[in-house]
Amino acid sequence: MKIKAGLYIGIAMVLIVGGSLLAVKGKDAVSQAESRKQGILEAEQTTLFYQNSPGAIAEAGASAGDSVREGEVLFKVKSAGEGDKEVLAPYDGLVDRVNVEKGDQVQAGVPLAVVQKNTYYTDLYIQESEIQQLEVNQSIDVHFPYLDQPMQVKGTVNSISSAPLFATLRMSREKGQADLSMFLVRISMDSNTDLLPGMTAEVKLDEITD
Structure with missing residues (x-):
């Protein structure tokens, strides 16, 4: 009986530890996804x-x-x-x-x-809780994740302004949160023969360091 009890306890501990690791990984995945802000490349x-x-x-x-x-x-x-x-x-x-x-x-x-x-730009909607990571004239990496060979270019934060009310309401309701202030951030970059207006541009806020 003692052996069986010990075995059950061991299995329970493995399940608890494994579940905790999965929860941490899941939380990290959600956090990474939320840090990725996407917009459409415009000219x-x-x-x-x-x-x-x-x-x-x-x-x-x-x-x-x-x-x-x-x-x-x-x-x-x-x-x-x-x-x-x-x-x-x-x-x-x-x-x-x-x-x-x-x-x-x-x-x-x-x-x-x-x-x-000769320059492209993309507009991103950034939450109030994240906007302090960005400032005008800041250099930032812009990713194009859906190309056959994903690429990265250097961009510059051109402007930061309050987002239209409809964007604030939509983003808040999609996340099931109380209405949060949203900001519209425009990022510009040099044109590139590999890039075309209409492509998806992505900025990863978790890559930004002070």
């Missing part, structure tokens, strides 16, 4: 509108896919009322789309082209 774009008196496109120096520098002449317009007018690139970037060609008649408000910045 900032600007539509260039013609803003002068009616005229005709005299030169169209930009094509879709061209790299451009800030201040570079993209179009020249011959206007009867104001003479020759130039349309310049607003920043370094890439021509995403061109809507006109040489000889086209244009007037104020006509979209000429769309220019995309």
